[in-house]
Amino acid sequence: MKKLFLYSLLLLAFVAKSQEKDKYLPKGNDNFADEKYADAEADFRISQSKNPKKAIASYNLGNSIYKQNQSAESKYQFAKAIKTATTRPEKHQAYHNLGNTLMNEKDYSNAVEAYKNALRNNPTDEETRYNFALAKEYLKNNPPKDDKNKDKDKKDDKKDKKDKKDDKKKDEDKDKKDDKNKDGKNDKNKQDDKNQNQGKPKPQPGGISKQRLESMLDAVNNEEKKVQDKVNQQKVKVNPKKAEKDW
Numbered sequence: 001m002k003k004l005f006l007y008s009l010l011l012l013a014f015v016a017k018s019q020e021k022d023k024y025l026p027k028g029n030d031n032f033a034d035e036k037y038a039d040a041e042a043d044f045r046i047s048q049s050k051n052p053k054k055a056i057a058s059y060n061l062g063n064s065i066y067k068q069n070q071s072a073e074s075k076y077q078f079a080k081a082i083k084t085a086t087t088r089p090e091k092h093q094a095y096h097n098l099g100n101t102l103m104n105e106k107d108y109s110n111a112v113e114a115y116k117n118a119l120r121n122n123p124t125d126e127e128t129r130y131n132f133a134l135a136k137e138y139l140k141n142n143p144p145k146d147d148k149n150k151d152k153d154k155k156d157d158k159k160d161k162k163d164k165k166d167d168k169k170k171d172e173d174k175d176k177k178d179d180k181n182k183d184g185k186n187d188k189n190k191q192d193d194k195n196q197n198q199g200k201p202k203p204q205p206g207g208i209s210k211q212r213l214e215s216m217l218d219a220v221n222n223e224e225k226k227v228q229d230k231v232n233q234q235k236v237k238v239n240p241k242k243a244e245k246d247w
Contacts, residue, residue, distance in 0.1 A: 022047050025057060032064055040064040055085040059094050066101060075101040092121035096128050099135065108139035 028043030041064040048057035062077030078098040085091045099114035115132035122128065 022050055022057075024050070025060070028060060028064070032060070032067075035067075037064045037067040041068070053084055055081040055090045055094065058084060059090070059097075062094075062097060066097065071101040071104040075105075088121040092118050092125065092128070095121065096125070096131070099128075099131055103131070103135060103138070106138075106142070108135055108142060109144055111135040112139055 024043045024047040028040045031040035044061035059081035062074040066074035081094040095118035102111035112135045118128045
């Protein structure tokens with residue numbers, strides 16, 4: 001990425017007015033100039049706590065944090081400076097540096113908006129215009145992931161619908177084929193049963209054929225005749241004697 005232009009933290013128009021009431025603000029500016037960014041951060045935090053409605057402390061605090069490679073936290077401070085800023089120069093510089101933090105986070109879409117707002121407050125600033133053009137270029141080459149995912153989801157949905165439609169058709173064709181095979185198999189089984197039953201005696205009620213039933217009756221009658229003949233033979237052999245009276 002080409003080097004982004006970062007505005008210095010000093011909002012000099014406000015420093016002179018604040019020095020009499022806030023000794024931490026100029027002290028923080030000195031530490032920042034000496035590249036003692038952690039010390040400057042501490043001073044600006046105290047200054048911010050004493051003047052929460054002043055944009056200068058939040059803006060300078062954001063710059064000291066940014067110099068310590070903490071873009072996410074500095075972004076919050078720049079946003080706070082924008083909210084409390086009362087002049088166009090304050091808003092311009094806060095929006096400009098907010099755009100820089102967003103570029104570091106590769107949030108090119110919001111970076112474009114931040115630089116655009118900075119230009120609205122100062123249309124003649126060439127550094128902001130350069131960063132604005134750079135952010136648009138990066139956004140063009142790196143569209144938001146949501147847009148890519150949205151297009152991908154649409155394609156996937158379309159493919160899923162087509163696959164479901166094809167699967168449904170395959171299932172319907174398979175069912176028709178199975179029904180046809182089943183009908184053909186049933187017809188064949190019926191014909192086989194018909195062929196097997198030809199030439200055989202038809203079963204009587206109860207599942208017993210007439211021929212078998214007659215044979216069973218004959219057997220029963222023969223057994224009864226044998227039993228009767230045996231009984232008659234026993235009657236002939238037995239001739240009980242009459243008991244005589246003992247006088």
